[in-house]
Amino acid sequence: MMLRRRGSIAFFLSLSLFIVVLFYVIPLVLTVYVSFTPMKNWNVPRYIGEFISIKNYQRLIHLLKFDPDTRNVVITTIVFVLFTLTINVLGGLALALATYFIDEKLSATYQVLWLLPRMTPVAVYSLLWYYFLHPTTLGILNSILMALHIIKSPIDLGMDPALMPWGAWSVIVFVNGLVGVSYGMIILYSAFKSIPRELIIASRVDGATTWHIIRKILIPLSKWHITFVTVWQLLSLLTSYAHTFLLVEWRIVDSSWGQPWALYVFNTAFVGAKDQGLAAAAAVILSIIGILLGVLALKVLGYERMMTEPKGDI
Secondary structure, eight states, X not given: OHHHHHHHHHHHHHHHHHHHIIIIIHHHHHHHHHTTSOOOTTOHHHHTTOOXXXXXXXXXXXXXXXXXXXXXXXXXXXXXXXXXXXXXXXXXXXXXXXXXXXXXXXXXXXXXXXXXXXXXXXXXXXXXXXXXXXXXTTSHHHHHHHHTTSOXXXXXXXXXXXXXXXXXXXXXXXXXXXXXXXXXXXXHXXXXXXXXXXXXXXXXXXXXXXXXXXXXXXXGGGHHHHHHHHHHHHHHHHTOOHHHHHHHHTTSSOTTTSOOHHHHHHHHHHSTTOOHHHXXXXXXXXXXXXXXXXXXXXXXXXXXXXXXXXXXOO
């Protein structure tokens, strides 16, 4: 019986390990290798065997020092990740709490509405924002603001030089924030529902207010889930670029201030010069930063303390 159990455990662990190696380790190794080659225009036969040491990394450092657009990418990435992460975690927490304290049928309706941005295909969702933010009277935002006499002529929130960089940042943060907030809502709502209802009833009997229940019961008993959502969203945002790419491509967002690092990697590899060697070097740097930030976030949020074995016999 024990051997069968160990065999089952080994099977599922080996299957998980195989998936990780196939879809993460091998692509990462290939990316690292390409970063040491001068590969361009996806000309694999010509460049794959040519080794140029760390020249791509030196070029990247040179660009960071002397190219304003590349420095803008770094600043945009920091602002994008910090502000969007705040919206995703705190917004998801607020929505989970709000839907927890209302009728379940009404709660399900609100959750479905907030899930629509995530269920909508990227191109369709971005197209909706294209028409909403269009810098003419055709844009929904401009139409509303002009109807309310707040503005006299259409504004170009994501492209107007007078509004840079905060105009472009506000667009990419808000668009991506609405997508991510639903994920935190579902995870944290599930965590709250898993807490024994008797604790809530007993606290109500003892005179606890809703705020006390949130602060003393719901949040403390959901620390693991909050940690998971925070780290997951952090790593997800570092590699997110799809919605932002379309908004930049459709000239709704300025390319100089609306390009996070992940989008910079994509554009360097697939658009313009198509410099895969430089893009691979930038991707390796992004991977290292992601690993370090993930480990740091787990340390700060007390992941190890939450994973300690319970005292006593089970």
